[in-house]
Amino acid sequence: MRKPRAFTLIETIFSTLFIGVTVLAIVNLFPGAYLSIRQGECQTQADILAASIIDDLRSLRLSRICDDLGAGGLYTNPDPLYQPTTIDGVVYTPVVTCEPIDASLGAGLFPAGMPDPRDVSRFTITVNYRVGSSLKRVTHETVLHRMSFLASPRGFAEPSSAVTP
Amino acid sequence: MMGSTSMSDRRLPKLRRRRSRAAGLPTVIMVVALMMLLAFTVVGVAFNHLNLTFRSSNSMRAQELSEAVLAIAIERVRLDVENFGIKGTADDKTIRLSLDKLPEGNIGVLTFDSNRAKALRVPVSTNNRTDSSVEGSNPRFGVPGQAVHLVARAEVGGAVSVMEALIEFPKFPYSIASKGPISSSGGLVVAAVRQGVDYSLGGPIDPSALEPGSLVSNSQGSGPAVTLAGDNMILGNLESASGADLSIGTKIFGETKLYTDPVPLPQLDATDYDPLNPASTHGAVDPDQVQMVNSGAGILSVKGYNVFGQKLSDGNYNPSATLTVDNGIRLKGGVLYVNGNLNVSSGGVSGKGAIIATGNITVHGDGEATTDNEAALVSNGNIVLSGASSEKAKFAGLVYSKGKLQATNMRLAGVFVAAGEDSSVEMADTELYQVAEKAKVEISEESTDFLVPLSKLTSTLTIPKVTVDGVTVAEAKTLPGATIEYDPTTLKQHLSDYLNPYSGPTEPKYLFKFKVGSVGYRHVLSATGAPIMVPTTADDKYLVGPGQLGTIKINGVAVSSESELRDALVAHFQAANEGKPLSASQLDYVNSLATMYFQGDQVVRNYSQAAAEESALVNTGEGQSAPFHWRLDLSEFFGGSKPMQITYWARFQP
Numbered sequence: 093m094r095k096p097r098a099f100t101l102i103e104t105i106f107s108t109l110f111i112g113v114t115v116l117a118i119v120n121l122f123p124g125a126y127l128s129i130r131q132g133e134c135q136t137q138a139d140i141l142a143a144s145i146i147d148d149l150r151s152l153r154l155s156r157i158c159d160d161l162g163a164g165g166l167y168t169n170p171d172p173l174y175q176p177t178t179i180d181g182v183v184y185t186p187v188v189t190c191e192p193i194d195a196s197l198g199a200g201l202f203p204a205g206m207p208d209p210r211d212v213s214r215f216t217i218t219v220n221y222r223v224g225s226s227l228k229r230v231t232h233e234t235v236l237h238r239m240s241f242l243a244s245p246r247g248f249a250e251p252s253s254a255v256t257p
Numbered sequence: 258m259m260g261s262t263s264m265s266d267r268r269l270p271k272l273r274r275r276r277s278r279a280a281g282l283p284t285v286i287m288v289v290a291l292m293m294l295l296a297f298t299v300v301g302v303a304f305n306h307l308n309l310t311f312r313s314s315n316s317m318r319a320q321e322l323s324e325a326v327l328a329i330a331i332e333r334v335r336l337d338v339e340n341f342g343i344k345g346t347a348d349d350k351t352i353r354l355s356l357d358k359l360p361e362g363n364i365g366v367l368t369f370d371s372n373r374a375k376a377l378r379v380p381v382s383t384n385n386r387t388d389s390s391v392e393g394s395n396p397r398f399g400v401p402g403q404a405v406h407l408v409a410r411a412e413v414g415g416a417v418s419v420m421e422a423l424i425e426f427p428k429f430p431y432s433i434a435s436k437g438p439i440s441s442s443g444g445l446v447v448a449a450v451r452q453g454v455d456y457s458l459g460g461p462i463d464p465s466a467l468e469p470g471s472l473v474s475n476s477q478g479s480g481p482a483v484t485l486a487g488d489n490m491i492l493g494n495l496e497s498a499s500g501a502d503l504s505i506g507t508k509i510f511g512e513t514k515l516y517t518d519p520v521p522l523p524q525l526d527a528t529d530y531d532p533l534n535p536a537s538t539h540g541a542v543d544p545d546q547v548q549m550v551n552s553g554a555g556i557l558s559v560k561g562y563n564v565f566g567q568k569l570s571d572g573n574y575n576p577s578a579t580l581t582v583d584n585g586i587r588l589k590g591g592v593l594y595v596n597g598n599l600n601v602s603s604g605g606v607s608g609k610g611a612i613i614a615t616g617n618i619t620v621h622g623d624g625e626a627t628t629d630n631e632a633a634l635v636s637n638g639n640i641v642l643s644g645a646s647s648e649k650a651k652f653a654g655l656v657y658s659k660g661k662l663q664a665t666n667m668r669l670a671g672v673f674v675a676a677g678e679d680s681s682v683e684m685a686d687t688e689l690y691q692v693a694e695k696a697k698v699e700i701s702e703e704s705t706d707f708l709v710p711l712s713k714l715t716s717t718l719t720i721p722k723v724t725v726d727g728v729t730v731a732e733a734k735t736l737p738g739a740t741i742e743y744d745p746t747t748l749k750q751h752l753s754d755y756l757n758p759y760s761g762p763t764e765p766k767y768l769f770k771f772k773v774g775s776v777g778y779r780h781v782l783s784a785t786g787a788p789i790m791v792p793t794t795a796d797d798k799y800l801v802g803p804g805q806l807g808t809i810k811i812n813g814v815a816v817s818s819e820s821e822l823r824d825a826l827v828a829h830f831q832a833a834n835e836g837k838p839l840s841a842s843q844l845d846y847v848n849s850l851a852t853m854y855f856q857g858d859q860v861v862r863n864y865s866q867a868a869a870e871e872s873a874l875v876n877t878g879e880g881q882s883a884p885f886h887w888r889l890d891l892s893e894f895f896g897g898s899k900p901m902q903i904t905y906w907a908r909f910q911p
Contacts, residue, residue: 143317233325237327
């Protein structure tokens with residue numbers, strides 16, 4: 093009578109090793125993926141914060157911003173939007189700087205001479221935050237014109253004029 | 258056989274004794290493969306999430322970069338709107354911007370050059386220096402006159418953003434602007450009328466015809482610059498150089514901007530428009546062209562230059578003198594200059610023209626304010642406009658005061674400015690509708706304008722009823738007329754040749770002779786001032802013939818001889834008669850028409866009559882004896898910078 097065949101020791105060891113290594117590898121992937129997703133979330137949050145600050149700057153008078161600049165063109169504003177904010181346990185710290193338009197942007201931009209910073213200025217918004225142990229930052233840069241303040245409310249009606257023959 | 262077993266029976270115990278084996282290596286491998294698949298899915302999701310994050314971040318940056326390009330372009334437009342985007346090379350018309358704190362390779366572009374736009378894959382921008390709208394790169398709307406359409410494209414890390422903005426240069430960007438405080442006790446409406454929309458001031462203008470109109474005060478005194486009590490509606494922005502006291506019933510549909518920089522206001526001085534002062538900067542004229550006016554009952558019609566003033570012993574005008582008009586002023590392309598004050602006790606002001614006063618202007622009641630009114634009220638003192646509480650009075654035009662501007666129970670369409678050092682604005686139950694075109698009043702009338710509308714005649718032909726044996730087979734019908742056009746340019750250029758040598762109250766200024774058959778005729782004025790035909794000698798220099806009537810056209814096609822005109826008339830009527838040939842009698846009639854039209858007898862007859870009618874009007878003070886040109890454009894008084902307004906800012910969507 094034939095005896096039922098069981099796993100050999102070698103098969104068992106090999107299978108255990110194989111599964112063990114695989115599970116280990118898989119288990120190691122999850123924290124990385126989670127960190128990656130978390131990083132993405134934080135970056136998106138920082139981007140949104142920077143964009144909100146730019147929108148707010150557009151609604152302020154450029155001349156007043158220029159008056160309130162500190163050393164190095166640093167702009168401070170007591171509004172909570174410009175202060176460090178904690179969202180989902182992460183602290184986001186915005187830093188806003190304002191600089192005049194100069195030739196570094198391109199000499200051909202203003203052939204007649206660089207404009208008055210009270211008319212048009214360059215803004216840099218940097219949002220610093222920490223994910224885990226690493227310090228991250230996102231930087232947004234744009235140029236704002238004082239007429240943005242004088243413009244009609246955002247959400248313009250489309251121009252009504254049609255071309256008349 | 259009994260007790261014997263078959264072959265299958267001997268195998269069965271073996272089958273029954275076989276046990277199922279446990280899972281082996283292939284199964285383990287399958288399980289591991291499934292787990293790996295799960296792991297890679299998780300990794301893939303994380304990777305995609307990161308990708309989306311970067312993409313979203315770059316998309317935001319691309320929009321900010323395109324808006325940065327627009328900001329640069331706006332400044333270039335502000336500095337040189339007449340030339341930017343119009344003159345120079347393709348490079349001069351192009352803006353390229355790259356910001357060093359954005360990911361490498363970021364670029365924002367804007368160009369007014371169509372070839373460069375194709376190369377850069379950006380819709381072309383347009384600087385429209387004409388007064389009418391033109392096609393832009395967005396097929397959804399045209400670029401209005403005196404406006405700039407900017408389109409900027411930016412690319413950051415593969416994400417693309419295209420933004421557009423429309424910059425307009427309104428003649429005047431506000432519904433009402435004051436150097437001093439603005440107050441309303443209630444019932445204030447501030448809005449603007451959409452361009453090109455017909456409106457009536459007989460009642461509140463339909464909201465569908467309105468767009469935002471703004472109110473601005475430059476007052477930086479101790480109290481709030483703007484005080485609105487009761488119920489008020491501002492469809493646009495409220496801008497104040499200091500604070501504002503707004504009641505709960507005040508609705509502001511735009512933005513409330515407090516502590517703004519004072520806005521530039523135009524600076525006019527009424528005395529600069531004195532037609533009798535040789536030193537005036539805006540049109541001193543020959544005193545013979547000026548008519549003096551006095552106070553009186555009735556309607557005051559203003560055509561040409563009219564001046565009021567009471568001279569003092571020292572030769573100066575009495576600044577306290579008042580011109581009182583009891584039944585309204587009708588501006589008929591004229592200017593009324595008042596040395597002192599003007600008081601219109603009823604009947605209001607309407608028409609096309611200007612009233613300029615060194616003192617105060619007070620107007621009660623309304624005129625026939627319509628969309629084509631172009632009236633200007635300019636005062637170095639106060640302006641008071643008032644209607645009745647039962648029915649608001651109307652005024653359309655430009656109101657400019659260097660003192661107090663007060664409006665009560667009024668419906669106003671135009672532009673309203675109080676720009677003096679001590680100016681203020683007080684309103685009660687007043688609707689203000691900004692119509693930016695009213696910031697410019699231009700009167701340009703030629704004394705021979707009466708010739709122009711008469712230079713087009715229509716020639717008809719009637720086909721009589723057709724009967725056969727007493728039975729009507731075709732009814733009479735009048736064929737559609739042919740249009741015969743003359744060009745009075747030559748006549749107008751040599752008008753002095755037709756000055757009437759006869760003088761007298763019945764003689765018109767210009768003498769045009771014409772023929773009816775072989776008899777010459779002309780027009781004179783009857784005792785009642787109506788034109789009448791009288792026979793006269795013809796065949797002299799006053800007889801107007803084909804040589805003076807310019808190119809004759811029939812239905813837009815020029816003809817150079819009587820036979821050409823006849824052939825064209827025949828062709829026209831035959832075509833109108835379904836191609837049927839004209840009968841002999843009809844052809845004779847058309848022949849006579851051709852002769853008459855080619856000689857121009859009919860049109861000269863009309864000229865002659867109109868010249869007599871115009872002279873009759875001149876005699877009564879309503880006609881224009883000399884060309885009259887006068888203009889006031891508020892936008893010219895802003896000094897260095899034209900007012901600009903961003904009227905559209907959005908993502909480019911064709």
